[in-house]
Amino acid sequence: MPPEFTPAVETLLRTIAQQGESGAAFKWETGGYYRLEGTDYRVARRTFFPLTGGGYVEENQDDTAPMKLTDKGRKWMADHPVPRGSRGPYVPRRSARSRTVARARAVQRSRSAHGFTAEIVERTVVISCPDNDRGGATLPADGWEQRAMDAHPTLHNVEGPLVSGAYALRWREDPRTDAELLRQSLDIVTSEPARQA
Known part of the structure; x- marks a missing residue:
């Protein structure tokens, strides 16, 4: 009777x-793991033991040699063509670099400068001030x-500080992109010397 492998095996x-x-x-890799080259699939060293010990894969003394199925492993695969539950082969995700490039190409929704962080939702930029999470936030100039509203006619309203060092800048009928409004909003709050709350 064939062995009942764990999902990881x-x-x-x-x-x-x-x-x-x-x-x-x-x-x-460190910590007792191996990584499948070119992927983010990591597997614990102990996961190999039932396969090498049972003769399902070639046991290589050279850790750099590719692992291959033996005849016994190919027979097991032929007898079990359909994975049970989540036991299918690893499906590679895109590399970390390609995910980073994809994120960079996405529409910019946040930006940082001089410790200030800006996020935009529906033409409202929320500015979080430095050290806001620790109390004693660094606020923009008095x-x-x-x-800002005098200098920028499309800046409809500024609310804040909303929650200890957060401001909402509401832009209306402004033709600029979200990324441009993020940049402009940060330029406004960082253009003058900051003050402690």
């Missing part, structure tokens, strides 16, 4: 099988709100 076996004749190349 079955996923590892199916992942190795998916790599085909070239095999699956794993690199050692009277900046009226000077």
Whole structure:
């Protein structure tokens, strides 16, 4: 009777099988883990033991050699073509670099400058002041709100500080993009010397 593999072991076996004749190349990482090259799939060293000990994959003395199925491993895969539950092979996600590039291309919704953080939702920019989370926030200069509305006709209203060092700048009928309004809002609050709350 074939063994009842744990989900982690079955996923590892199916992942190795998916790599085909070239095999699956794993690199050692700290903490007792191996990573499948070119992916973020990490697997604990102990997960290999049932497969190598049971003869389902080739046991290589060289940690850098790709792991391949043995005849016994291929037979197990033929007898169990459909993964049970979440035991399918590892499905690679995009690399961290490609995820970062995709995020960079997305519409900008937040920005930081000089410790101030700005987020925009429906043409309202919420400015969080430095040290807001620790009490004693660093606030923009006194009277900046009226000077900003006088200088920027599309800045409809400034509310704040809302919650100990947060301001809401409400823009109306402004043709600029969200990214431009974020930049402009941060420029407004950082253009004059800050003060302690």
